[in-house]
Amino acid sequence: MNRFAELLDRLAYEPARNSKLRLMTDYFRSTGDPERGWALAALTGALSFRHAKPGLIRNLIAERTDPVLFALSYDYVGDLSETVALMWPRHFPSPPVGERRDGGSEVQRNASTAALALATPIPNPSPYGGGDLSLTSVIQILSTLGKAQLPQQLARWLDALDETGRWALIKLVTGGLRVGVSARLAKAAVGALGGKDAQDIELLWPGLAPPYVDLFAWLEGRGAQPASGDPAPFRPPMLAHALDDADLANLDPTDFLAEWKWDGIRVQAVSALRDGANVARLYSRTGEDISKGFPDLIDVLRLPGAIDGELLIRRDGLVQSFNVLQQRLNRKAVTPKLIVDFPGHLRAYDLLADGEEDLRALPFSERRVRLEGFVARLGEERVDLSPLITFATWDDLMAARENPDAGGAGADGAAVEGIMLKRREAPYLPGRPKGPWWKWKRDPFIIDAVLMYAQRGHGKRSSYYSDYTFGVWTRGEGGDELVPVGKAYFGFTDEELVQIDRYVRRNTTDRFGPVREVVHEPDQGLVLEVAFEGLQRSTRHKSGLAMRFPRVNRLRWDKPPGEADRLERLESMIAQIEAGRTA
Amino acid sequence: MRPEDILALTPAGLCCKRGSFHIDPTRPVERALITHAHSDHARAGHGAVLATQETLDLMRLRYGENFAGATQAIGYGESVKLDAVTATFHPAGHVLGSAQIAVEADGLRIVASGDYKNVADPTCAPFELVPCDVFITEATFALPVFRHGNPGGEIAKLLRSVSVFPDRAHLVGAYSLGKAQRLIALLRNAGYDSPIYLHGAMEKITRYYESRGVALGELRLARGATKPTLAGTITICPPSALNDLWTRRFPEPLNAFASGWMRVRARARQQGVALPLVISDHADWDGLTATIAATGASEIWVTHGQEDALVHWCGARGLGARPLDIVGYGEEDDASEAEE
Numbered sequence: 001m002n003r004f005a006e007l008l009d010r011l012a013y014e015p016a017r018n019s020k021l022r023l024m025t026d027y028f029r030s031t032g033d034p035e036r037g038w039a040l041a042a043l044t045g046a047l048s049f050r051h052a053k054p055g056l057i058r059n060l061i062a063e064r065t066d067p068v069l070f071a072l073s074y075d076y077v078g079d080l081s082e083t084v085a086l087m088w089p090r091h092f093p094s095p096p097v098g099e100r101r102d103g104g105s106e107v108q109r110n111a112s113t114a115a116l117a118l119a120t121p122i123p124n125p126s127p128y129g130g131g132d133l134s135l136t137s138v139i140q141i142l143s144t145l146g147k148a149q150l151p152q153q154l155a156r157w158l159d160a161l162d163e164t165g166r167w168a169l170i171k172l173v174t175g176g177l178r179v180g181v182s183a184r185l186a187k188a189a190v191g192a193l194g195g196k197d198a199q200d201i202e203l204l205w206p207g208l209a210p211p212y213v214d215l216f217a218w219l220e221g222r223g224a225q226p227a228s229g230d231p232a233p234f235r236p237p238m239l240a241h242a243l244d245d246a247d248l249a250n251l252d253p254t255d256f257l258a259e260w261k262w263d264g265i266r267v268q269a270v271s272a273l274r275d276g277a278n279v280a281r282l283y284s285r286t287g288e289d290i291s292k293g294f295p296d297l298i299d300v301l302r303l304p305g306a307i308d309g310e311l312l313i314r315r316d317g318l319v320q321s322f323n324v325l326q327q328r329l330n331r332k333a334v335t336p337k338l339i340v341d342f343p344g345h346l347r348a349y350d351l352l353a354d355g356e357e358d359l360r361a362l363p364f365s366e367r368r369v370r371l372e373g374f375v376a377r378l379g380e381e382r383v384d385l386s387p388l389i390t391f392a393t394w395d396d397l398m399a400a401r402e403n404p405d406a407g408g409a410g411a412d413g414a415a416v417e418g419i420m421l422k423r424r425e426a427p428y429l430p431g432r433p434k435g436p437w438w439k440w441k442r443d444p445f446i447i448d449a450v451l452m453y454a455q456r457g458h459g460k461r462s463s464y465y466s467d468y469t470f471g472v473w474t475r476g477e478g479g480d481e482l483v484p485v486g487k488a489y490f491g492f493t494d495e496e497l498v499q500i501d502r503y504v505r506r507n508t509t510d511r512f513g514p515v516r517e518v519v520h521e522p523d524q525g526l527v528l529e530v531a532f533e534g535l536q537r538s539t540r541h542k543s544g545l546a547m548r549f550p551r552v553n554r555l556r557w558d559k560p561p562g563e564a565d566r567l568e569r570l571e572s573m574i575a576q577i578e579a580g581r582t583a
Numbered sequence: 584m585r586p587e588d589i590l591a592l593t594p595a596g597l598c599c600k601r602g603s604f605h606i607d608p609t610r611p612v613e614r615a616l617i618t619h620a621h622s623d624h625a626r627a628g629h630g631a632v633l634a635t636q637e638t639l640d641l642m643r644l645r646y647g648e649n650f651a652g653a654t655q656a657i658g659y660g661e662s663v664k665l666d667a668v669t670a671t672f673h674p675a676g677h678v679l680g681s682a683q684i685a686v687e688a689d690g691l692r693i694v695a696s697g698d699y700k701n702v703a704d705p706t707c708a709p710f711e712l713v714p715c716d717v718f719i720t721e722a723t724f725a726l727p728v729f730r731h732g733n734p735g736g737e738i739a740k741l742l743r744s745v746s747v748f749p750d751r752a753h754l755v756g757a758y759s760l761g762k763a764q765r766l767i768a769l770l771r772n773a774g775y776d777s778p779i780y781l782h783g784a785m786e787k788i789t790r791y792y793e794s795r796g797v798a799l800g801e802l803r804l805a806r807g808a809t810k811p812t813l814a815g816t817i818t819i820c821p822p823s824a825l826n827d828l829w830t831r832r833f834p835e836p837l838n839a840f841a842s843g844w845m846r847v848r849a850r851a852r853q854q855g856v857a858l859p860l861v862i863s864d865h866a867d868w869d870g871l872t873a874t875i876a877a878t879g880a881s882e883i884w885v886t887h888g889q890e891d892a893l894v895h896w897c898g899a900r901g902l903g904a905r906p907l908d909i910v911g912y913g914e915e916d917d918a919s920e921a922e923e
Contacts, residue, residue: 006740012848013857019748019837026747065727066899072892073728077847086728086846090869162732163846456826462838462855463830514826514855 001133001161003031004039005168011179015458020181024189028216037211038135042172043186046210049142051175052150057084060155064089081174085166088158133160136211142173184286194219199236199430202287206230231272234283235306235352235360236430240420240437247438248394255425257364258389258397259349260409261418261439263322263534264312265329269346269383270353271301278302282311293334297344300380307374308350308428309386312415313342319415322548323536348375349386349420352428360428364436367428389419401442414577417533418442444531445573447472447565448556450482451526454504456514457489464497465504465516468552470528474543474567482520483567485543488530491551500526500555522562529554535574545570584689586717586882589668596909597695597719599686602668604633606684606695609909616670618697619681620645620760633657635672637680637795641760644787659708675699676710677864678761679792685713693717694878700863701870702731705768706761706797710874718880719907722888723865724843731843731867737860738766738773741817741839744858749815752833753858756822756840759785761864763819764792766841767799769862770817780805780813782820782829810834826855843867872896 007027014020024043028036041047061070061084070087077083138157145153154173158166171177187205188198190212196219207229208215217223266285271278280301282291291298294311313320313328328342351371352360359367368388375385389408391397397419400407404416418441426436449470457466467489471482492500503518503526510517519525534548545567590599596608604614611628618624618634620641625634627646632639636656643650657663659682662671668688675681675697683696694715701710724731745753757763763785770779778801781789786804793799805818814834822840830836840856843863851859866874871893875883883897883904890906897904 010744010858013851013859015857019857022747066895068895069727069892072889072895073726076726076889077728078849082848083728086730087726090730163730456855458855460835462826462836463828 001135001138001165001169003027004035004042004135005161005165007039008168008171008177008179009164011181014180016460017185020185021189021192024181024186025192028190028193033213033216034211035134035136037213037216038139040186040190040212041210042135042139042177043181044183046183047139049139049145050147050150052154052173054080054174056151056154057081057170057174060084060151060158061088081170082167084158085170086163088166133157133165138169138172182288184288190215190219194221199287203230203233204228206233231274232270232279232281232306234268234270234281234287234289236287237266237268237285237308238428238430238437239432240439241432241434243421243438243440245398251394251421251438253391253394253397255423256421257368257424258391258400259386259420259422260389260404260412260416261420261441262310262312262319262347262386263415263417264310264319264325264347267309267311267346268352269297269301269307269309269348270305272304278304293329294344295334296339297346297382300378300382303374303378304353304355305351305374306353307346307348307371307383308352309346309348309383312345312347314345314382315343317411319345319347319412321415321536322534344382346383347386348383350428363425363427364422365424397440401440416442444533444553445535446529446531446553447569448527448559448563449485449530450520450561450564451500451504451518451528452482452484452520454500454516454518461497464501466497466501468500468528470530471520472543472565472567472570473562480522483543485541485545485567485570486530486532486547486550488528488550488552491531491553492555496552496555520561523560525561527556527559527561527564528552529556535570535577537574543567543570545574584691586691586693589688589691590686590693590695590717590719592907592909597907599665599668601688602665602670602686604665604670606686607697614665615651616684617642618675618684618695619677621678621698621758624697627651631655633663633670635659635680635682638682640791641680641788644791645760659711673711673713674708676701676704676707679707679764679795679797681707683711683713685715691716693719694880695719696721698723698865699874700866701874702734702866704765704864705772706764706792712874712877714879716880717882717884718875718878719884719886720871720875720893721865722871722885722890722893724863724867725871725885725889725893727868727892729843729846729867730869731846731861731863734769734862735773737841737862738769741858741860742770742773742775744837744839745815745817748835748837751815751835751837752813753817754825754830754833754836754838755817755819755860756825756838756842756856757819758842758864759821760788762841762862764789764797764799765864766819766862767802768797771798771800775817776800777816778803780808780816780818782818782824784821784824785819805832808832822854875902876900 010023011020065087073087074083157169161169184198187201191197191201204226207227214223214226218225268283271280280298281289282294282297284290313325331338348371351367351374354370354374359370372385375383389400401419405413409416418439421438421440423436449472451468452471453469454465455467456462457464467487469484469487471484473480474483504516507519508516509519530550531553532547532550536546537544538546590597595605595610595612597606604616605612606616607618607624608615613630615629616633617638620638625642627650629651631653632651633655639654639656657672659672659674662669668686671685672682675683677698677700683694686693692715694713696719698721699710757766767779780803783804783806810832825838837858838856839858839860840854841860841862843865844850845859845861881903883902884907885893885904886907886909894904894906
């Protein structure tokens with residue numbers, strides 16, 4: 001338990017993905033079976049036992065501590081589990097309080113020898129304590145324990161562990177480690193033991209069970225590769241490169257098919273038969289199984305095969321904006337009401353498998369024909385075909401990209417974020433090969449805004465002011481004033497970051513913890529050209545607007561802040577967007 | 584005779600009228616007895632200062648030659664008679680030279696303990712229990728959630744991290760006086776014998792510790808080192824330097840912070856710390872309560888920190904207790920010395 005607690009503790013504080021990977025790989029390398037396998041199960045959410053409720057933890061601590069001291073402590077720490085982990089009473093006495101000295105004799109001596117006798121040295125605990133208690137035994141006991149026995153068992157464990165151990169145990173038994181590690185990241189870390197990547201582990205995963213002894217044996221070269229037991233596996237997706245207008249001159253339009261680039265999330269919908277029953281799964285682009293969030297779609301995936309497509313929300317025959325999709329993605333519980341209000345929809349653009357047949361080696365033009373047949377055979381309203389765009393020249397396509405509504409997307413034009421170009425002859429290749437697929441995004445929205453506040457970044461950027469709040473002008477009570485409209489923390493080069501950082505430090509007008517206010521007057525300040533993908537109304541922001549995907553496009557050292565854009569310009573952009581959607 | 588007739592709170596801090604002196608006054612006074620050299624307890628500008636030799640030396644390093652009108656050194660276990668009052672200095676185990684001051688008059692003994700800890704520290708004399716009638720205690724970590732544990736375990740955690748990330752530089756934020764040197768000594772005790780790098784602000788005080796016989800092994804200034812040579816090394820710096828421009832000389836710096844505050848996750852996260860190390864020079868909850876009980880004092884005065892919890896604890900044990908509201912304690916801050 002102690003090494004596992006140490007790992008969770010480090011992961012919870014470590015912001016960088018690569019460092020998290022390194023910490024986990026180090027753990028898997030230096031910990032034996034079956035302990036590490038149970039840790040992998042905990043990190044990937046593969047454990048199932050009855051979780052303890054916070055109320056149980058609260059009762060346990062109430063039986064053991066002074067209520068006033070508990071209230072003061074809880075108030076200070078701010079988190080119940082952590083407070084309990086920290087103030088759980090120790091079962092050995094306090095450390096010694098130094099040598100008693102014979103001082104002046106006239107002082108009344110009421111120091112009790114009993115108090116000193118209590119102060120025997122504490123045993124030297126290991127950094128994470130917990131003695132011999134293993135994660136393995138905790139999990140095995142938890143999976144067989146009756147509800148009535150849980151409090152007593154938990155108390156015994158808490159007695160045996162130290163602060164970090166108790167914190168980790170409470171996380172484990174209440175469910176949800178929340179240390180900033182996805183299942184995929186944990187799989188990548190375990191894969192690194194044997195030079196494999198997350199993908200290799202994902203493919204085998206459904207056939208594996210904790211504590212994964214055969215997986216570790218294979219990764220360490222001591223055993224055979226475990227068999228993939230998954231009839232409906234994830235297949236690594238093919239990705240596109242961004243296209244500049246200039247690239248077009250070197251490409252022949254007759255080599256390509258074009259389709260809309262939808263503003264949803266890329267998914268893989270896989271269905272297969274196992275023992276006569278249908279198994280269906282929805283995977284994200286990175287291979288996370290997101291089936292649980294979309295039972296409405298899972299229900300209709302009855303035809304064995306693997307569709308590559310876009311997950312969208314479609315109401316009354318109309319594709320909704322990404323903003324609407326996000327409202328469904330953000331919800332934890334999938335209620336019947338959520339399904340009715342935010343109906344899931346799959347827009348299919350490729351077919352990777354048809355029944356048992358792997359289609360990935362076929363040219364795209366052939367896969368497209370198979371896809372059309374497959375979607376027609378499926379005959380489900382929730383799954384439709386992403387249409388091809390008819391074009392003869394690049395100019396035709398450019399016109400369609402500027403005006404998707406007229407270019408064939410019709411009423412769904414507002415949900416188009418660009419065009420995909422796919423080479424007719426190209427097989428389906430995992431990764432991001434250069435040449436076969438291009439994404440040609442619509443031009444972003446651009447405004448000139450004024451830097452108002454800068455905040456220090458994290459990790460490598462912790463000494464740089466790298467997160468920028470910017471604003472535009474609006475009419476205020478005392479004349480024109482800047483209102484914040486967004487925050488951007490990328491888009492600039494490393495060199496530009498150094499320049500902005502220097503500017504922020506030299507032009508600070510106030511400080512609030514890690515945030516600096518930067519001078520922003522009509523004749524003094526820094527103008528940022530900000531690019532963004534969309535705009536929506538928001539009650540959360542003072543400006544009433546929220547930008548999608550804002551980034552710093554260019555630094556306008558040349559432009560006086562007084563000439564930056566006004567809120568009215570954003571208002572007219574949003575009016576235009578809204579008009580487009582209902583057209 | 585009431586204890587308040589011997590020591591009372593005034594705007595300048597704890598004052599002994601009958602002996603015409605203050606203890607750790609927060610503004611300039613005629614005669615000051617100083618428990619230790621941290622800036623919230625030891626200020627410049629007093630007429631005369633009585634303290635241990637180490638405390639006087641450290642004050643001189645921080646404030647310059649003329650930090651006080653006159654100084655007088657006193658050793659542990661030694662007493663001075665100040666008018667009708669006797670003051671005796673005893674080790675407090677907090678930092679080098681730190682002392683508790685026992686003030687006695689008319690058969691009544693009050694111990695002003697300053698800041699203290701009752702656990703081993705290779706860089707200073709161990710805390711000595713002084714039985715007394717009134718015990719004045721700090722309360723920096725006076726909540727039951729603060730239990731500092733074994734510093735050796737925290738050092739092991741740091742060394743393990745250095746071995747997992749040999750290409751990164753580990754920066755450990757630590758207060759310049761006391762914590763920094765204790766950390767180095769703990770690393771040496773754990774068998775770490777590579778050079779340890781120092782932020783420039785740490786240099787003078789650390790060299791002073793060495794001159795007092797505290798062995799710290801090979802120390803180098805980070806200032807002179809090139810970026811590649813700092814990979815896989817440990818550098819000790821003031822906490823405020825952790826997010827400073829200064830860190831850019833290091834390859835992929837990994838921020839650690841050695842402090843009792845690191846026990847609480849929100850505190851560590853607030854400061855952007857990736858590797859919190861729970862190592863404190865103050866007594867933790869168990870240390871405070873065990874010490875209070877062992878002094879045998881029937882009355883406890885509680886200064887800076889979480890007074891409420893400690894006063895409540897005393898009350899539940901039938902001890903008279905009250906908070907002493909001294910403005911300005913608990914603010915040992917090294918922001919001013921962060922810029923190298």
